[in-house]
Amino acid sequence: MAMNVLPLTTPRAYLEGKPVGGTRALVSDHLRRHIYNLGCVTGIDGSFTVKAAPCKPRQFIVVAPSVSPSGVLKARFVPERMYALFRSGAVLSSPTPKPNLQKSPNCTGCAAHAVKQCIVLDIEGTTTPITFVTDVLFPYARDNVRKHLMSTYDSEETKEDIKLLRAQVEDDLKEGILGSVPVPSDDAGKDEVIDSLVTNVEAMIRADRKITSLKQLQGHIWRTGFENKELQGVVYEDVPEALLKWHANGIKVYIYSSGSREAQRLIFGNTSYGDLRKYLCGFFDTTVGNKRESRSYFEISVSVGVDEPSQVLFVTDVYAEAVAAKAAGLQVLISVRPGNAPLPENHGFKTIKSFADIQ
Structure with a gap:
């Protein structure tokens, strides 16, 4: 994931001082003396991350990144080989690659280490x-839209669904959306209204329209399918x-x-x-x-x-x-x-x- 690198005007004293430099040294020491000596990290892949700094706005993260097969063993890791990131994932300080390495340290996953709450x-x-939606849910809604409208036509929920569909169809007709047909007034009778709604809904489903009126109606149709055990989430x-x-x-x-x-x-x-x-x-x-x-x-x-x-x-x-x-x-x-x-x-x-x- 691409990250924004901060300007090079970040004070050198801050980068080398206790907040950043001290934390890097602590991570390095922990890696060498504890994790490696316990035999938990004997290779060169994987990363190690520590969230640091007590002040939340200036909180940062130190990452010992994964490296290429020609990289440095965790036992030999030193503070200078680590990234320092802000909570947002922006790079505060990057390690300088050694001239004998074929590749630079890898921090492609560093953004994932930024503070994540949600x-x-x-x-x-x-x-x-995708097949569950296209091959199961969509066909179920299409095949049951008429039955659903017929059986629930006088309910307040379906009246609201029809109101939203009418408004959407009016907009679609103005914009010349393919498959749109006028929805007659309620005075035309239940059957004629439902016929026009079915035609419009089928066209919307074929086009995979991401519109609230269609999605709301589909949800109500699927509810019946789940209640009747005809559908199961995947x-x-x-x-x-x-x-x-x-x-x-x-x-x-x-x-x-x-x-x-x-x-x-x-x-x-x-x-x-x-x-x-x-x-x-x-x-x-x-x-x-x-x-x-x-x-x-x-x-x-x-x-x-x-x-x-x-x-x-x-x-x-x-x-x-x-x-x-x-x-x-x-x-x-x-x-x-x-x-x-x-x-x-x-x-x-x-x-x-x-x-x-x-x-």
């Missing part, structure tokens, strides 16, 4: 296979273990998906691993904002109560969402799972293939 997860392609096998670990470590985890909050709760509340909602602190959907707009991620960082957006890690499979979250100041990882869309070359983000890769 994790925000996407669903499709991140916690859950997550990758590494997800439950990671959620349990983060929960045990006091890290708050939230979901941010284009699917409605109700749909999100249904997916995580009804999995083969049981109810995973006990590990989640909240759910965000498109009512907080479009997932490709940076403002949405800033609003989330405010809502979860962190001091800085950089204390939130966002994990997604969508490059445009990653760009928006990074622009808002969040830490970002891109999930690379089977079936996910390919990423642009030189995208500049750190990627993971499993939640076990998140340190």
